Amino acid sequence: MVTYRLYHNKPLLMYISDKSNYNKNVEIIENKLTTSIPKVNELFKQYDFIQLLYEFKKYANNVEKDFKEYIKTNEIWNRLKK
Numbered sequence: 001m002v003t004y005r006l007y008h009n010k011p012l013l014m015y016i017s018d019k020s021n022y023n024k025n026v027e028i029i030e031n032k033l034t035t036s037i038p039k040v041n042e043l044f045k046q047y048d049f050i051q052l053l054y055e056f057k058k059y060a061n062n063v064e065k066d067f068k069e070y071i072k073t074n075e076i077w078n079r080l081k082k
Helices: 010-017 019-043 050-061 063-081
Strands: none
Touching: 010 019, 010 050, 010 063, 019 050, 050 063
């Protein structure tokens, strides 16, 4: 089941929890955002929600780099806990 994950770290969570379907899920979310954002912008004319799509794409495109940083941070944390 695909859910909306628009927080900065959520593409990373999606990648960690379901790496094999990551690209498909990102595509689904991007399509839903592309369809829904213009409708939301019509309701709230003083705001531009297209920034949500740009932010999502930015974090989704950087997920492999973020994943490497996550692994490195976990390794450091595990050494500190010893």
